Amino acid sequence: MKYDFDQVCNRKNTDCLKWDMMEPIFGSGDLIPLWVADMDLPVAKPIIDALKKRVEHPFYGYSQAGTSVLNSVVERMKRKFNWNIKPEWIVFTPGVVPALHVAVRSLTHPGDEVILQEPTYHPFFPVVVNSGCKIVNNGLKMNNNRYEIDYKGLEEKFHSKSRSFQEAGRIKTIIFCNPHNPIGRLWKRDEIIKMGEIAINNGAVVISDEIHCEILFKDQKHTPFASISKKFEQNSIVCMSPSKTFNLAGLEVSTIIIPNKKLRDNFINTRYGIVPNPNVFGYIALEAAYNHGDEWLEQVLDYLQKNLDYLKQYLENKIPNIRVVDPEGTYLIWLDCRDLGMDNQTLSNFMKKKAKVGLEDGFIFGESGSGFMRMNIACSRSVLHEALNRIENAIDTL
Ligand SMILES: Cc1ncc(COP(=O)(O)O)c(C=O)c1O
Structure with a gap:
């Protein structure tokens, strides 16, 4: 079966940590959340079918x-x-x-x-x-x-x-x-x-x-x-x-x-x-x-690879002062933002308040994470595009 990961899914009001907790965590609900490590891509059909079947057994x-x-x-x-x-x-x-x-x-x-x-x-x-x-x-x-x-x-x-x-x-x-x-x-x-x-x-x-x-x-x-x-x-x-x-x-x-x-x-x-x-x-x-689940996984990995390629191209062409630290695994991308010349708090505020993108601050991973941000790219490509566009526009105003 072919999955359509370009289709943007609404996860709001589903007790979803990533989407429903933006207000308390980032101070505003209108960010694009690319932080906690789960995917905005719907799960494989065989898993849903198996769960449905088990739900029907009322014990x-x-x-x-x-x-x-x-x-x-x-x-x-x-x-x-x-x-x-x-x-x-x-x-x-x-x-x-x-x-x-x-x-x-x-x-x-x-x-x-x-x-x-x-x-x-x-x-x-x-x-x-x-x-x-x-x-x-x-x-x-x-x-x-x-x-x-x-x-x-x-x-x-x-x-x-x-x-x-x-x-x-x-x-x-x-x-x-x-x-x-x-x-x-x-x-x-x-x-x-x-x-x-x-x-x-x-x-x-x-x-x-x-x-x-x-x-x-x-x-x-x-x-x-x-x-x-x-x-x-x-x-x-x-x-x-x-x-x-x-x-x-x-x-x-x-x-x-x-x-x-x-x-x-x-x-x-x-x-x-x-x-x-x-x-x-x-x-x-x-x-x-x-x-x-492997048929689904193959398609997800292909989609993530294309998201990574897209992200790298976008940054190289339009936001050269943010660089991808080339990953070999995970959908969590480590962005080197040191060329923006901001201290940790300024960078954090810039991403959440100015760009309106919810990333993980690099410094929470230890002092050597200063000047970096972590971006979750497991989302529809149009959402990734919108997030990058917001960062690009925010940088243009500096
Ligand atoms: C390296 C690593 N370990 C553990 C976890 C979380 O594990 P769990 O949700 O199973 O407790 C994460 C989630 O992002 C992770 O990146």
Whole structure:
């Protein structure tokens, strides 16, 4: 079936975070919202059909993933990533962020340290701090408009001479993001190996947030962290979900893959009574998406690629002082606005008050995000055009 993503859909008055919360979040309801990470593109028909069918069965009691749900995850990992997983490795949670909280708590004691690589997805900060741990930032390095992992910095974080006796060995985990939100890098196999070796050899378990692993631009291939080797498998917690790929965030279902039994038991004990299972509709949507969603996904990825090309062309031709940091994955585009010469607050106000476009401020992803903005391009092309037009016109008035 052919989907028409050019058709603009009205999401207002549907309890939609992105569209209905603009007033409290941006101070005005007339912005074009290109912020929170969901798509303004309607979901795949097989998912809607499966949900409708389940709604007709008038029992919505406690639910538990059955064999066919588990198999759909196992088969997808094999089909998409040639990764052989076992059904018993899978733990379902109603989101990746709650799973990250559980994972960090299961691996640390208060006072321990967790490595992040800024600029990074901002909810990672409370994940660490609210667990009573300290953030150790091993910031990404930018080289020729491309971000790279600072391996030397990572080694040093584990071995720093300046660290006190009490702090030595307190780094228990690293939250790795692949593809990396907000900068869109898809870390390649050799990069994952280099980073993973340093972390694991120094006693840190890698929590790998791979929620965006199926939103990839042309010719990109994702490698799950735990698929690298037995050693990587036994020292990692991989967080995946159909929520970004199939636009199901509101159905709250995530698959946390933990091959190591001890780590898995620890995770399950830590989440007990605090982070529940997903709801029944989440499982239904996941299974339909993984088994029957690929025709839709192919069309979405093609549409996103064209939106990216459109955005780059538009900026190059008409707004050359804003540049795209070339992404390999995610529909969240990291815009380098430093040539506008504005400080963080001025840039933020400029986008929301003058251009009337709702973007994410770069600085919320860490200090190194200063001068950047994050734009969600998963919308109809005419909406993207209108947003760019507004930014262009606002810049003309400067
Ligand atoms: C890297 C990353 N992790 C997690 C999430 C959110 O996960 P969830 O809604 O499943 O809690 C997002 C959403 O944008 C994300 O970008």
